[in-house]
Amino acid sequence: CLSPALLHLYDTKGAIVVIIDIFRATSTITAALHNGAESVIPVASVSDCIAIGASLPNSLTAGERDGKVAEGLQHGNSPLEYPTSFVSGKTLVLTTTNGTRLLHMVQDAAEIVIGSFLNLSVLCEYLLKQDKNILLGCASWKDKFNLEDTLFAGAVVHRLQHAFEVNCDAARGARHLYNCSGGDHFIEFLKDSSHYRRLSAFGLERDMEYCVTADLHPVVPRLQGDRIVAI
Numbered sequence: 001c002l003s004p005a006l007l008h009l010y011d012t013k014g015a016i017v018v019i020i021d022i023f024r025a026t027s028t029i030t031a032a033l034h035n036g037a038e039s040v041i042p043v044a045s046v047s048d049c050i051a052i053g054a055s056l057p058n059s060l061t062a063g064e065r066d067g068k069v070a071e072g073l074q075h076g077n078s079p080l081e082y083p084t085s086f087v088s089g090k091t092l093v094l095t096t097t098n099g100t101r102l103l104h105m106v107q108d109a110a111e112i113v114i115g116s117f118l119n120l121s122v123l124c125e126y127l128l129k130q131d132k133n134i135l136l137g138c139a140s141w142k143d144k145f146n147l148e149d150t151l152f153a154g155a156v157v158h159r160l161q162h163a164f165e166v167n168c169d170a171a172r173g174a175r176h177l178y179n180c181s182g183g184d185h186f187i188e189f190l191k192d193s194s195h196y197r198r199l200s201a202f203g204l205e206r207d208m209e210y211c212v213t214a215d216l217h218p219v220v221p222r223l224q225g226d227r228i229v230a231i
C-alpha cells in the first residue's frame with residue numbers, strides 16, 4: 001500500500017500496481033471506459049492535454065487542477081460527465097492533480113490497473129487470479145495521506161487477504177481503517193475527509209456519492225502503452 005511520497009520505498013518492478021484516486025480520477029476513468037470510451041490517455045500537464053487532444057480525432061480533453069476544471073480543457077474530472085451517450089467511442093485525454101501524476105511515476109511495474117469503488121468486485125476477482133506482488137497505489141493529495149484512497153485500499157486488502165500474504169503495515173492499517181468505517185456507509189465516513197470538504201465547497205457532493213457506490217461499473221481498466229483501456 002503506497003503513496004506517491006513513499007513510492008521510492010517500494011519495489012514496483014514486476015508487480016501489479018493498482019492506481020487508486022477515489023475522489024475522483026480513477027472513478028472517472030472507470031466510468032468513462034465502462035460507458036464505452038475507447039481509451040483514456042493520462043497526461044501529466046494541461047498543455048500536453050490540449051496539444052494531444054487537438055491532434056487526435058474523436059477525442060475530448062478533460063481534467064482538473066485543485067479540483068476545478070483546468071483552464072483550456074473542454075471537460076472536468078467528474079464521473080457523471082461521461083455517460084454512454086456522450087463518451088461512447090471517444091478517447092478521453094485526461095490530466096489530474098494527483099491520479100494521473102501517480103500513474104506516470106510508476107515506471108517498471110509488470111502491469112498497471114485502475115481501482116475504484118465503481119469496479120471493486122471485478123478488480124478483486126481479477127487480482128485474485130494473479131501470482132505477482134500487488135501494490136495498492138494511493139494517489140492521495142499532493143503527497144499527503146488521504147482517507148478515501150486508503151479506505152478503498154483497505155477494502156481490497158480485506159477481499160484479498162485470504163489469498164495473499166499481507167506483508168506491510170500500511171496494508172494492515174488500510175484494512176483496519178476499512179474495518180472501522182461502518183460497513184458500506186462510506187460516504188458518511190468520508191464526509192470528514194479533507195478532499196470531501198474541498199470538493200463540497202465546489203458543490204460536488206453528488207460526484208463523491210457516486211464515487212463510493214460499489215460495482216456500478218464492472219470493468220478493469222489497464223494501462224497499455226500510453227493508453228488506459230478496458231480489459
Ligand code: MLT
Nearest residue numbers: 023024025096097098099
Ligand atoms: C486528482 O487527481 O487529484 C483528483 O482526481 C482531483 C479531483 O478532481 O477531485
